[in-house]
Amino acid sequence: MTKNAATGPLTTRRSEVAGRSARPAVRLLLAAWLRRRFWRTFLFLTGGISVYGKLPRGGCVVVANHSSHADTPALLAALHAAHAPQVAAAADYWYRSGLRRLVSSVLAAAFPVRRHGSGYTDLQDIAGPLLRAGHVVVVFPEGTRSDGGVRRFHRGAVELAASNGVPVVPVALSGTSELLPKGGRLRPQAVQVRVGRPLAVADADTARKEVIALLAECQPRDSRVRRRAAALAVSGWGLGLVAAWSFTEALSWPLLPEIALAVLCVAAPRAGVRLTAGAAVASVAGGLVALALYSGTHIRLPQPLTTPRMHTVARHEIRQEGAAAVRHQPASGIPYKVYAAEAGRAGVPAGDWVLRSALARGQRIVTLGLGLTLVGVLTQRWRRFFPQYLIVLVATFTALFALVIHMWS
Numbered sequence: 001m002t003k004n005a006a007t008g009p010l011t012t013r014r015s016e017v018a019g020r021s022a023r024p025a026v027r028l029l030l031a032a033w034l035r036r037r038f039w040r041t042f043l044f045l046t047g048g049i050s051v052y053g054k055l056p057r058g059g060c061v062v063v064a065n066h067s068s069h070a071d072t073p074a075l076l077a078a079l080h081a082a083h084a085p086q087v088a089a090a091a092d093y094w095y096r097s098g099l100r101r102l103v104s105s106v107l108a109a110a111f112p113v114r115r116h117g118s119g120y121t122d123l124q125d126i127a128g129p130l131l132r133a134g135h136v137v138v139v140f141p142e143g144t145r146s147d148g149g150v151r152r153f154h155r156g157a158v159e160l161a162a163s164n165g166v167p168v169v170p171v172a173l174s175g176t177s178e179l180l181p182k183g184g185r186l187r188p189q190a191v192q193v194r195v196g197r198p199l200a201v202a203d204a205d206t207a208r209k210e211v212i213a214l215l216a217e218c219q220p221r222d223s224r225v226r227r228r229a230a231a232l233a234v235s236g237w238g239l240g241l242v243a244a245w246s247f248t249e250a251l252s253w254p255l256l257p258e259i260a261l262a263v264l265c266v267a268a269p270r271a272g273v274r275l276t277a278g279a280a281v282a283s284v285a286g287g288l289v290a291l292a293l294y295s296g297t298h299i300r301l302p303q304p305l306t307t308p309r310m311h312t313v314a315r316h317e318i319r320q321e322g323a324a325a326v327r328h329q330p331a332s333g334i335p336y337k338v339y340a341a342e343a344g345r346a347g348v349p350a351g352d353w354v355l356r357s358a359l360a361r362g363q364r365i366v367t368l369g370l371g372l373t374l375v376g377v378l379t380q381r382w383r384r385f386f387p388q389y390l391i392v393l394v395a396t397f398t399a400l401f402a403l404v405i406h407m408w409s
Helices: 008-018 026-045 071-078 098-107 119-132 156-163 204-216 224-233 236-249 257-267 269-296 308-332 336-345 350-378 380-407
Strands: 049-052 060-064 086-090 110-113 136-139 168-174 191-195
Touching: 026 049, 026 071, 026 350, 049 071, 060 071, 060 119, 060 156, 060 204, 071 086, 071 168, 071 191, 086 119, 098 110, 110 119, 119 136, 119 156, 136 156, 156 168, 156 204, 168 204, 224 236, 224 257, 224 269, 224 380, 236 257, 236 269, 257 269, 257 350, 257 380, 269 336, 269 350, 308 336, 308 350, 336 350, 350 380
Parallel strands: 049 191, 060 136, 060 168, 086 110, 086 136
Antiparallel strands: 168 191
8 A cells, every 4th residue: 555665764764763662752652643633633523433442552563444545544543642653555656746645654654565566575674663663553454445345455464463573453444435435525424443352363364354343343323214314315305305495485384494404414414515505595586486476466375483573573674674674584583484575565676685685594594504514524423313313403493483483472
């Protein structure tokens, strides 16, 4: 997973490490701590990380399954900085350009290993002194990212451990292929890291079986209700539902479009931006239709859960401020459809109404929708509690509706 060793800096690094006692240098421990903090923050923002088990003291060789470029960040976030982990990286890929070399060295604590030819020599020359200095060396024995399952392990990692008198520690990584799929884009996903028991004597096949066994324990705890809501959210039906809900709420439907977003954006945050944008556009479009209906026709749509006082206040504000009065809507508790109806009756110009609505109603939907999407990202590890979240959501909205109606009665 690495490139040809560079002569200058790498030679210095080898000589520095070779004469060291069984504890990494302070500057390397500090660098490891900073990397761990960085990657833990990154993974927190993309869904969270759960770690089970810990490494033994001293040097060891970590062998892990490999399905994503997110595997190294997950390991660097999971392993304690006291181990100052160093990662074997493919020379032909990660050291092909100056930028990749910089990222590998600074953010991934990587050293180059050739995948073909003298790869084992690279491992021994660089990783051997690191192990004797007390570092943890991470090797992905599959040699490349898999497309599913765990490929055959190459022997280099276990032979490296045996020749340096350190154990092999199997580690399973789950969720990284969903977080950053091979050839795909980053998406919210919780990650699990399970550290197995040290193997004092092991061969490649034994290490692979241990990793597979650990992976079997990494079943994500999820809710069937959330999975069904997520499937709807990422489909065209989900976008259509949110758009129709938002459009009709601006005319007559009594329930806020934010309710739909609170369900779907939290269930599937990767669809949150699309759903939020659809809700904002559809809501403003519905307001424009309401404006036209109430200004040019005798049609009067039912508006349940509104009160005469709401209409009186909205009518007064629109007479005073015109379309600009809709800026009061997000904070007032008066439904958007009430303002749209009264604006139509007052003959507010359509262009001015659309602009002011986008700045007020549209902005509120976007702010709440993106906030709910962030909630969905940050709560990936607690997906199993999605049904309880829905109960709290319904109870909260019901209480708020009752409070608003009572306030405007």
